[in-house]
Amino acid sequence: MQKTVSLHEAKLYEKLEEKKVKCTACKWYCTIPEGKTGLCSIRGNKDGKLYLLVYGKAAAVHIDPIEKKPLFHFMPGTDILSIGTYGCNFGCEFCQNWEISQTTKHEKMKDMSNQFSNVISMINNGSHDLPPKEVVELCERHRIKSIAFTYNEPSIWSEYAHDIMKEAKKKGIKGIYVSSGYETKEVMDYMRGFIDAINIDLKAFSEETYRKVCKTRLSCVLDTIKEVSGKGIWIEITTLIIPTLNDSDEELEGIAKFIASVDKSIPWHVTSFHPDYKMRDKPNTPPKTLMRAHDIGKKMGLKYVYTGNIPGLKYENTYCPACKETIIMRHGMSVTENRLKEGKCPLCKERIEGEWG
Numbered sequence: 397m398q399k400t401v402s403l404h405e406a407k408l409y410e411k412l413e414e415k416k417v418k419c420t421a422c423k424w425y426c427t428i429p430e431g432k433t434g435l436c437s438i439r440g441n442k443d444g445k446l447y448l449l450v451y452g453k454a455a456a457v458h459i460d461p462i463e464k465k466p467l468f469h470f471m472p473g474t475d476i477l478s479i480g481t482y483g484c485n486f487g488c489e490f491c492q493n494w495e496i497s498q499t500t501k502h503e504k505m506k507d508m509s510n511q512f513s514n515v516i517s518m519i520n521n522g523s524h525d526l527p528p529k530e531v532v533e534l535c536e537r538h539r540i541k542s543i544a545f546t547y548n549e550p551s552i553w554s555e556y557a558h559d560i561m562k563e564a565k566k567k568g569i570k571g572i573y574v575s576s577g578y579e580t581k582e583v584m585d586y587m588r589g590f591i592d593a594i595n596i597d598l599k600a601f602s603e604e605t606y607r608k609v610c611k612t613r614l615s616c617v618l619d620t621i622k623e624v625s626g627k628g629i630w631i632e633i634t635t636l637i638i639p640t641l642n643d644s645d646e647e648l649e650g651i652a653k654f655i656a657s658v659d660k661s662i663p664w665h666v667t668s669f670h671p672d673y674k675m676r677d678k679p680n681t682p683p684k685t686l687m688r689a690h691d692i693g694k695k696m697g698l699k700y701v702y703t704g705n706i707p708g709l710k711y712e713n714t715y716c717p718a719c720k721e722t723i724i725m726r727h728g729m730s731v732t733e734n735r736l737k738e739g740k741c742p743l744c745k746e747r748i749e750g751e752w753g
């Protein structure tokens with residue numbers, strides 16, 4: 397693959413005194429001195445300007461079923477082009493994509509005096525060049541109608557996503573963020589019209605867990621969910637259920653109650669954990685825990701709760717919240733039957749919220 401080393405100036409930042417910059421791409425709002433990178437490791441200050449070091453650099457590109465994001469109420473049964481780069485503004489110990497989300501941070505820590513060039517050289521060795529136009533060409537070649545910015549946190553590389561979507565929108569292609577929920581007002585303004593759907597991780601309902609295990613703040617994520625909801629972007633929420641960390645009735649009730657307070661029709665995905673990265677001392681989530689989480693979600697008033705990562709459980713399906721008829725049948729990531737009629741239950745005609753086009 398062809399590789400180039402050209403720096404792309406970021407849009408989401410402000411210049412400060414003494415060649416410092418303030419990044420506005422996520423709720424950390426890092427102040428970054430000259431020669432350094434921000435907490436996510438992929439936005440760096442050179443000579444008083446902020447650069448997005450992963451612009452046009454793809455670390456992972458796949459064609460996935462849209463259900464894998466997971467999105468169950470948005471263009472079901474279609475393929476989506478999924479793109480990821482490097483870096484993250486979270487530091488989750490259970491990260492399942494840590495090879496791309498965390499390694500630039502490890503590289504940066506090796507030599508604090510030279511972090512800018514170390515990170516650039518790592519990104520260039522591990523990625524391939526994929527300019528925005530080529531992403532859209534890939535979609536057209538494979539007749540794909542949506543692009544997911546995923547695998548690592550997309551808000552921190554919004555300038556790349558923005559330019560891809562600028563081209564993609566000309567072809568009627570939809571944009572999706574799969575996010576940990578640290579989007580700023582600046583990012584949402586910048587991406588307006590380019591993000592059609594978002595899946596936000598709500599990883600726990602405890603500030604302590606967010607602080608110790610994810611190195612971030614729960615309150616910021618809750619704020620983002622409230623800020624995004626009702627703004628014309630389809631939203632679904634995912635919680636990876638980790639035994640003994642976030643699987644108590646109390647915690648699951650807290651999450652479900654919060655989602656219901658924002659909007660009862662937001663689908664909630666409760667998915668199974670497997671040991672990964674720094675969290676290898678906890679077992680896989682048993683199916684009965686996902687079923688319990690499902691029941692708690694429904695008890696708290698949510699209309700759509702889905703189990704994930706364990707194919708074959710009955711709550712992979714969409715049921716009509718009014719008459720309980722099975723509407724969309726799935727197995728794992730595959731839609732096996734879709735009985736939806738013009739966005740409504742085929743039996744009782746209840747409207748099922750989502751973007752089904």
Ligand code: SF4
Pocket residue numbers: 419420421422423424425426433434435436437438439484485551552
């Ligand atoms: S995107 Fe990165 S540099 Fe910008 S505020 Fe967030 S962590 Fe800091």
